[in-house]
Structures are given as structure tokens and as C-alpha cells.
Amino acid sequence: MSLDKPYLDVPGTIIFDAEQSRKGYHLNQFCMSLMKAENRERFKAEERSYLDEWPMTEEQKLAVLARDLNRCMRAGGNIYFLAKIGATDGKSFQQMAGSMTGMTEDEYRTMMVAGGRSVEGNRYIGEDGNAQAHHQPQGSAGQKVTA
Amino acid sequence: MARITASVYTSHVPAIGAALDLGKSHEPYWQPVFQGYEFSKQWMKNNQPDVIFLVYNDHATAFSLDMIPTFAIGTAAEFAIADEGWGPRPVPKVIGHPELASHIAQSVIQQDFDLTIVNKMDVDHGLTVPLSLMCGQKDPARDAWPCPVIPFAVNVVQYPVPSGRRCFNLGQAIAKAVESFDEDLNVHIWGTGGMSHQLQGPRAGLINREFDNAFLDKLIADPAAAAAIPHIDYVREAGSEGIELVMWLIARGAMSDVARGAMKDVAGHAISARARHRFYHVPASNTAVGHLILENSL
Numbered sequence: 519m520s521l522d523k524p525y526l527d528v529p530g531t532i533i534f535d536a537e538q539s540r541k542g543y544h545l546n547q548f549c550m551s552l553m554k555a556e557n558r559e560r561f562k563a564e565e566r567s568y569l570d571e572w573p574m575t576e577e578q579k580l581a582v583l584a585r586d587l588n589r590c591m592r593a594g595g596n597i598y599f600l601a602k603i604g605a606t607d608g609k610s611f612q613q614m615a616g617s618m619t620g621m622t623e624d625e626y627r628t629m630m631v632a633g634g635r636s637v638e639g640n641r642y643i644g645e646d647g648n649a650q651a652h653h654q655p656q657g658s659a660g661q662k663v664t665a
Numbered sequence: 666m667a668r669i670t671a672s673v674y675t676s677h678v679p680a681i682g683a684a685l686d687l688g689k690s691h692e693p694y695w696q697p698v699f700q701g702y703e704f705s706k707q708w709m710k711n712n713q714p715d716v717i718f719l720v721y722n723d724h725a726t727a728f729s730l731d732m733i734p735t736f737a738i739g740t741a742a743e744f745a746i747a748d749e750g751w752g753p754r755p756v757p758k759v760i761g762h763p764e765l766a767s768h769i770a771q772s773v774i775q776q777d778f779d780l781t782i783v784n785k786m787d788v789d790h791g792l793t794v795p796l797s798l799m800c801g802q803k804d805p806a807r808d809a810w811p812c813p814v815i816p817f818a819v820n821v822v823q824y825p826v827p828s829g830r831r832c833f834n835l836g837q838a839i840a841k842a843v844e845s846f847d848e849d850l851n852v853h854i855w856g857t858g859g860m861s862h863q864l865q866g867p868r869a870g871l872i873n874r875e876f877d878n879a880f881l882d883k884l885i886a887d888p889a890a891a892a893a894i895p896h897i898d899y900v901r902e903a904g905s906e907g908i909e910l911v912m913w914l915i916a917r918g919a920m921s922d923v924a925r926g927a928m929k930d931v932a933g934h935a936i937s938a939r940a941r942h943r944f945y946h947v948p949a950s951n952t953a954v955g956h957l958i959l960e961n962s963l
Contacts, residue, residue, distance in 0.1 A: 524897045525824075530868030531905050535824040543730055550729045553748055588866060597865040597906075598725040598822055605750025611679060612950045615869040626870060630948040631694075634861075634872025641901050649868035656867065 527642050530649035534596040542594020545578045549599035558606045588618050620655020667765065667843045667850035671712060672916040672938070673705070674884070674957040675798055677721060677857045679790040680950035682754050685802050698954055701944035702798045708941065708958060709799050709811065714853040716762045717814045718769075718839065720915045721791035721857045722821045724749070727783075733823050734781035736835065738773075739788075739816035740766040746805075747787035755805045756793050762813035765846055769815070772842035778835050783818075792816055795857045798956075821858065821909050825896070832911045833892035836918020843919075856916030858909025860945075861902070862952035871904040872953050878945060880910060881955060885940050888917045906952075921961045938962065 525533045532538065539546075548569065551557045561568040569579045581589035582603060590600050597614075604614040616626030629635060639647025648656055684695045726747045728734065744759040770782050796810055797803070803810065820826055827835075836854070843852050860877040863869050880903075883891040892914050899908045917923070922937045938959040946954045 525900050528868070528901055528905075530866040531863065531900070532866060533824050533900065533905060534822065539730060539823050546725070546730050550725065553726070553750055555748070555752075558750070591865060596725065596822060599730075602725070602750040610683070610950070611864065615864045615951045618866055618869050620867070629870055630872075630951065633874070633947055634951075634953070635863075635868065635870040637871060637873045637876075637902060640868055640871065649866075649871070651867075654867050 529640055529643045532591045538594050544572050544574045545595050546599035548572045549602040552602040552606050620659045621657030625657040667846040667852055669840055669843055669852045669854050669919050671853050671960045672920055673855040674913045675795050675857055676859055676952055676954045677791045677794040678949045678952045682790050682794040685797050686755055697946055698949050701946055704942050705799050706801050714812055715850040716765055716812055716852045718854045719792055719814050720817045720912045723818045724789050724791055726789035727786035733820050735820045735827055737781040737783045737818040738766055738770050739783050741784050744788045747789045749789050754793055757803050757805050757809050759788055760813045762815050766815045768846050769842040773838045776838040778838055788816055795855055819912050826908055829892045829894050829911045829914050832914040833918040836915040837924055840919040854916045854919045856913035858912045860953040860955035861904050861907045863904030864906050864951055870951055872947050873902050876902040877953050877955055884917055
């Protein structure tokens with residue numbers, strides 16, 4: 519019998535469960551290493567060779583180098599671990615979260631100040647809210663794609 | 666005997682700590698957040714506990730993927746402030762209460778909850794931001810937190826996290842444990858994290874005021890109903906990180922009206938916890954800030 523995963527129909531969301539955790543173990547442990555100042559320095563000095571010290575997949579390494587957090591998540595990353603990369607880059611949690619929506623930093627901040635993203639249309643995959651796959655990327659980036 | 670006199674509930678957004686540490690608390694963005702805790706800081710001074718039992722979650726700080734305890738109780742004499750990647754927050758170290766913590770561990774395990782006992786761990790923003798909000802800014806060298814703190818870490822990082830009902834029942838076991846400690850101690854129990862927020866994916870930034878306020882209403886007046894909320898409702902309605910709210914149910918379960926559910930006062934009214942303060946604000950960074958203070962009326 520497979521594990522019950524009632525959360526797979528939530529749009530724009532990856533729940534960090536046992537399967538993701540197993541997939542992302544080395545990626546997340548690499549992130550943990552960035553909690554030491556000397557490791558942050560070594561990583562910043564030569565990112566690729568630092569990553570090569572870890573038994574991560576090539577996809578995980580490329581996702582980190584590209585700072586593509588959605589790609590990191592798909593490869594098994596967890597946001598609290600991935601936040602150590604953002605911290606190393608001097609980024610806030612808001613900048614990191616915003617980067618996953620396609621919005622500019624300013625657009626995301628404006629959305630939050632206006633009360634955040636509405637849950638309407640964003641509860642189930644197949645509705646029409648702004649977190650649904652057919653509305654990505656969001657913000658001006660999405661308008662350019664449409665135009 | 667020791668007893669729990671009050672419970673405190675608050676979000677523990679890291680950006681709130683950063684705003685305090687960087688002197689931004691009077692900026693227009695942050696001012697309304699800190700305004701909501703002005704009452705609470707005075708209340709803390711007027712109702713100073715001997716010990717705070719602080720329920721929070723570790724954010725990939727003390728616990729990596731090497732070990733993921735569902736419930737971990739800090740029994741150390743002191744806890745260092747973690748470097749989460751931005752450098753440690755400039756706040757005083759946390760002094761523990763090893764005697765009470767070990768007593769609670771023993772009692773709660775004997776009540777069938779399997780706790781992990783932790784004698785060494787650094788504490789992150791999940792624990793220090795609530796202390797800063799309730800006690801104000803403290804200098805790491807010159808100041809100290811007002812009393813010892815027992816850190817109680819709950820896994821809400823890797824699914825499955827404990828259910829709301831499990832947390833609510835655990836709170837009741839903790840209350841029993843505290844009451845069987847011989848020393849006269851005034852204990853506060855704090856539940857932290859939440860409210861609605863999602864930090865990941867195209868759905869990042871989700872906020873649900875209706876869910877949050879209904880949760881606050883239930884938590885005060887019908888905590889058993891709040892405890893019955895399944896995981897998937899938190900994820901769907903309050904965002905993937907909104908699941909942190911299960912930690913509030915540990916604190917709520919420890920209030921005396923839960924244990925004494927059937928008791929009535931002389932006028933025949935149900936004896937319930939007394940709400941002294943309630944605050945809600947959107948946003949702090951990615952998150953809805955919720956805050957509540959409940960006192961035991963017995």
C-alpha cells in the first residue's frame with residue numbers, strides 16, 4: 519500500500535514528505551553546511567567545486583548554481599534548508615519566497631502589503647487562481663509572455 | 666507545586682527579529698506589528714513567570730535531515746543562539762531549567778508521549794523571536810531574558826507532522842507533569858509559529874484572514890474543535906507553512922479549562938480560559954501575524 523498523500527492536488531505547492539526528503543538528502547545537507555561562516559566563504563569563492571564535494575545529482579547542482587528555488591524544491595530541497603543559500607547571498611526570506619512566483623521583488627512585496635495572495639481559486643489544481651500552472655510566471659514577467 | 670497560569674500564542678517570523686535587531690521597529694511597515702505587542706510587554710512585566718515552556722519549531726538549525734525528532738525537549742542548563750546563515754541574532758543566550766525539564770520529560774513519557782531528550786542544541790528564530798516580542802529588545806552582553814526557558818521543538822518541517830489532536834493531548838499531559846513538580850513555580854506555556862503563510866512555490870505569499878480569525882475564535886472558545894482540524898485543511902487554507910499552527914494546540918491543551926472541562930463556577934457558567942489580549946496583522950514579510958494571551962481563571 520502506498521502512503522496517503524492528500525496534498526498532491528494543492529496548486530503551486532510541494533509538500534516536503536519522506537519521498538522528497540530522501541531525494542533531497544544531500545542537497546539539503548549541503549545547505550546545512552552553509553550555517554558555518556567559513557563554509558559560506560568557501561562556497562562563495564568557488565561554487566562549483568564546493569558543490570562537487572557533495573554527492574548531489576547534476577540537476578541539484580545546476581539548480582543551486584542557477585538559484586532557481588522552484589527547481590531546487592522539485593529536486594528534493596526544503597525551503598528552510600534552501601534558505602541557507604539565500605542567507606549566504608544576503609537575501610531575505612521575502613526575496614526568496616517572491617523569487618518562486620516570477621514576480622519582481624517589488625511586485626511581491628506590494629502583494630503582501632495589500633493582504634497577501636488570496637486562497638480563492640488556489641485551493642485545488644484546476645481552479646483559476648494566480649498560483650495555478652497556467653498563470654505562471656506571475657507579475658510583469660507573465661504579462662510579457664502573454665504579450 | 667508548580668502550575669501553569671497563562672499561555673501565550675504568537676507568530677515567530679524571522680523578519681520580525683531582523684527588524685528589531687536592525688533598529689527598524691519604528692518604520693511604518695513594522696510599527697503596526699510591534700504596536701500589537703505593547704500590551705503584551707507590560708503584561709509580561711506584571712505577570713512575570715518563573716519558567717517559560719516554549720513550544721516552537723526548529724527551522725533546519727539544530728536538527729538537519731540526520732535526525733528529525735517529532736517532539737524534542739531541551740533539558741540543558743543553557744542554549745546558545747544559532748547562526749542560521751545570517752550570523753547569530755544579537756540577543757542573550759537562553760537559560761534552561763534542567764530540573765523541571767527533566768521532570769516533564771519523565772512524566773510525559775510515562776503518559777505515553779515519546780519525547781526526544783536534548784542536552785545540547787542551539788536555538789533559532791522560532792524560539793528567540795517570541796521572546797523578543799514579549800520581553801522587548803535585549804542586549805546580548807548586558808541583559809538577560811526575564812526567566813529560564815524550556816525549549817520544546819516540534820517537527821513541522823518534514824511531513825507528516827504530528828496531528829492537531831496529538832498536540833492538544835500532549836498539552837494536557839504537560840500540564841499534569843508541571844502540576845506534579847514539587848517546587849512552587851509559576852509557569853507560562855507558549856505556542857508559536859503560524860499564522861497563515863506559504864514560503865514556497867508559485868503559491869508563496871498565501872494569506873487567509875478568514876481562516877486565521879476563525880482559528881483564533883476556536884482556539885479561545887472551542888479548542889477541541891480547533892484540535893480536530895486535519896493537516897490538509899491547514900495546507901489548503903493557510904498555506905504549506907500554516908501547518909505550524911498545530912504547535913499552538915500544545916499550549917492550549919495545557920490550560921486548566923481543558924483538563925477541567927466539565928467544571929462550572931458557582932453561577933453555573935463553564936470555567937474557561939480568559940482571553941487578555943488578541944492581535945492580528947498582515948503582513949510581516951510573508952506571514953500573517955497572530956497573537957493571543959490566555960490566562961487560567963482557576
